[in-house]
Amino acid sequence: MSFYGGYPEYISVEQQKKKAAKGLKKLSKKGKVLNPLEVSGKKLVTSELAKLWCSHVEDEIAYCQTRLSKGRSYLRHGSVIHLEINKGIVNAIVSGTDIYQVEIKVKPLEKQKWQNIQQLCIKNPEYSYQLFNGELSKQLLDDFLSKKNYIFPEYNEIDLECNCYDFYGEACKHISAVLYGIGVLMDANMQNLFLLRDVNYEDLLIACTSEINQDLHMPTMNNIINENNLEDLFGIELATSPHS
Numbered sequence: 282m283s284f285y286g287g288y289p290e291y292i293s294v295e296q297q298k299k300k301a302a303k304g305l306k307k308l309s310k311k312g313k314v315l316n317p318l319e320v321s322g323k324k325l326v327t328s329e330l331a332k333l334w335c336s337h338v339e340d341e342i343a344y345c346q347t348r349l350s351k352g353r354s355y356l357r358h359g360s361v362i363h364l365e366i367n368k369g370i371v372n373a374i375v376s377g378t379d380i381y382q383v384e385i386k387v388k389p390l391e392k393q394k395w396q397n398i399q400q401l402c403i404k405n406p407e408y409s410y411q412l413f414n415g416e417l418s419k420q421l422l423d424d425f426l427s428k429k430n431y432i433f434p435e436y437n438e439i440d441l442e443c444n445c446y447d448f449y450g451e452a453c454k455h456i457s458a459v460l461y462g463i464g465v466l467m468d469a470n471m472q473n474l475f476l477l478r479d480v481n482y483e484d485l486l487i488a489c490t491s492e493i494n495q496d497l498h499m500p501t502m503n504n505i506i507n508e509n510n511l512e513d514l515f516g517i518e519l520a521t522s523p524h525s
């Protein structure tokens with residue numbers, strides 16, 4: 282860590298990029314498998330889901346505008362050299378004046394909320410197409426983000442950690458970069474949201490088809506997936522042997 286007059290030394294964008302590239306190379310050489318984030322477009326994120334996530338971060342999780350702005354800049358200039366989301370946990374490495382480790386723990390979505398969301402899918406079978414294709418409508422997003430279903434983690438459901446000199450429990454610039462980075466990964470694949478909340482995305486597809494299948498006296502997708510029950514699905518009796 283470099284200090285100048287008691288404050289961290291100013292680093293230009295070019296220096297920042299060089300440091301990130303150097304850090305990436307160094308860690309790769311050590312055998313660390315990295316998932317660096319790249320943001321190529323003018324906007325950090327483009328999907329409605331990811332935009333809502335970024336607003337949520339700014340309104341509910343990280344409050345310091347300067348750190349948020351620095352976090353966006355870090356992300357844009359390739360300083361998030363590693364970011365992975367697993368069930369309820371985000372691990373990241375961010376290059377700044379040094380290389381910093383960020384860990385964000387997220388509590389699993391409350392069971393009641395997940396049940397509410399599944400009920401919504403039963404009532405709205407058209408959500409299956411949207412969930413399958415990752416093209417979420419405004420109605421679906423409004424539903425998933427209404428108060429009793431709120432799928433994003435709230436402030437008290439998140440535990441932030443960074444090993445930098447500026448971390449005192451709140452989001453530092455490295456954590457801010459990672460929080461925006463989560464949005465970038467949601468843009469790439471909205472299933473990352475479900476992974477973050479440790480819920481099974483396929484439950485929703487099953488819920489979407491359950492009402493239709495009941496109306497048609499057909500098995501649910503669950504039955505189809507788990508049992509491959511073709512006889513029930515097509516209402517025919519399959520021959521037990523080709524000669525019978």
Ligand SMILES: [Zn+2]
Nearest residue numbers: 443445453455
């Ligand atoms: Zn930090």
